[in-house]
Amino acid sequence: MKFGTKALHAGIKPDPSTGAIMTPIFQTSTYVQDSPGNHKGYEYARSQNPTRTALESNLAALENAKFGRCFASGMSATDTIIKLLNPGDEVVCTNDLYGGTYRLFTKLYAKYGLKFTFVNMQDLNEVREAMTDRTKLVWVETPTNPMMSIVDLVGLSKLTKDFGTLMAVDNTFATPYLQTPIDLGADLVMHSVTKYIAGHSDVVMGAIVTNSEELDEKIGFLQNSSGAVPGPNDCFLVLRGIKTLHVRMDRHSENGQRIAHFLRSHPLVNRVYWPGFDDHPNHDIAKRQMKKFGGMISFMLKDDSLEAAFEVLKKFKVFSLAESLGGVESLAGHPASMTHASIPKEERLKSGLTDSLIRLSVGIEDVDDLIEDLEQAIG
Numbered sequence: 001m002k003f004g005t006k007a008l009h010a011g012i013k014p015d016p017s018t019g020a021i022m023t024p025i026f027q028t029s030t031y032v033q034d035s036p037g038n039h040k041g042y043e044y045a046r047s048q049n050p051t052r053t054a055l056e057s058n059l060a061a062l063e064n065a066k067f068g069r070c071f072a073s074g075m076s077a078t079d080t081i082i083k084l085l086n087p088g089d090e091v092v093c094t095n096d097l098y099g100g101t102y103r104l105f106t107k108l109y110a111k112y113g114l115k116f117t118f119v120n121m122q123d124l125n126e127v128r129e130a131m132t133d134r135t136k137l138v139w140v141e142t143p144t145n146p147m148m149s150i151v152d153l154v155g156l157s158k159l160t161k162d163f164g165t166l167m168a169v170d171n172t173f174a175t176p177y178l179q180t181p182i183d184l185g186a187d188l189v190m191h192s193v194t195k196y197i198a199g200h201s202d203v204v205m206g207a208i209v210t211n212s213e214e215l216d217e218k219i220g221f222l223q224n225s226s227g228a229v230p231g232p233n234d235c236f237l238v239l240r241g242i243k244t245l246h247v248r249m250d251r252h253s254e255n256g257q258r259i260a261h262f263l264r265s266h267p268l269v270n271r272v273y274w275p276g277f278d279d280h281p282n283h284d285i286a287k288r289q290m291k292k293f294g295g296m297i298s299f300m301l302k303d304d305s306l307e308a309a310f311e312v313l314k315k316f317k318v319f320s321l322a323e324s325l326g327g328v329e330s331l332a333g334h335p336a337s338m339t340h341a342s343i344p345k346e347e348r349l350k351s352g353l354t355d356s357l358i359r360l361s362v363g364i365e366d367v368d369d370l371i372e373d374l375e376q377a378i379g
């Protein structure tokens with residue numbers, strides 16, 4: 001089955017008691033048993049919920065994976081993957097990482113005896129050099145946030161398999177429509193479902209998918225033990241959002257392309273970061289592992305100051321100034337003071353995250369209006 005058909009149908013069956021075509025919102029905390037232990041596969045709603053099960057099966061199918069699990073947020077999904085590790089274990093991570101992930105790793109898990117090393121994964125030699133016999137996990141984001149660098153997932157998975165290390169990919173930016181890391185050799189794929197998958201800026205949720213039954217069992221144990229599960233209403237909203245994921249991603253990518261080229265030709269813009277450019281340093285890899293290039297774009301002004309960036313952000317009329325991304329409406333953010341404020345300045349400058357960098361999540365509005373808005377805001 002092709003993606004667009006799976007998005008609508010995978011894991012979703014008409015409700016057996018009524019024939020309802022939409023998966024009902026099973027707003028219940030428990031399930032009645034016929035006799036002790038004799039039940040219909042559902043005992044208690046932290047452990048299982050039918051609305052959640054439908055979503056979990058659907059997400060697994062979209063990622064070409066066998067197993068899926070949903071969580072209360074993207075961060076609780078990441079937290080679950082880190083709990084697979086033991087004190088003394090080491091993790092090698094992309095240096096240009098989602099700010100919240102960096103915070104979870106360095107501020108919370110470092111004190112439990114885990115060691116995190118951050119490297120530039122565009123150079124796989126740097127990854128190899130950072131790996132030791134204690135490295136149990138490699139954590140990757142591609143495209144990276146907010147610099148839109150691309151990591152070669154096939155190359156990296158060869159390396160992690162040689163070392164016998166798990167490879168986890170945060171696939172939030174690409175979505176399973178643009179990139180399926182399981183097909184490229186990843187062991188685990190994590191999502192902030194909050195973003196493109198839900199797609200309408202109305203839900204916070206996370207997910208993990210894998211092809212390994214052993215890993216899925218461990219993740220299921222952690223999901224049930226720690227209990228960071230999403231409620232059935234949110235699962236329903238995400239199931240509804242997913243039905244248009246492919247259509248939305250096509251439009252995000254089309255609008256993204258027009259806007260990336262517009263920005264690049266603007267006299268007051270210094271640099272534009274978007275993996276779809278022919279001369280993007282990792283464009284060939286992006287072309288190989290992604291179907292299209294999406295609507296996430298960062299750009300830096302010629303006047304590389306906080307004030308210049310704030311001035312532009314203040315003038316936007318269609319773009320809204322907000323954290324987050326991946327919704328149908330266009331957002332603009334300022335990583336240095338917003339999403340990446342928890343990363344020390346020296347660290348962020350190393351990956352090119354300068355003071356005037358503005359990140360756009362290009363929505364699915366009419367692209368002419370978006371370009372007009374950028375034109376008047378940049379001046």
Ligand SMILES: *Cc1c(COP(=O)(O)O)cnc(C)c1O
Binds near residue numbers: 073074098100170191
């Ligand atoms: C938002 C985001 C997260 C965290 O997800 P939440 O749903 O906000 O907890 C992780 N990784 C990336 C790339 C994100 O954009």
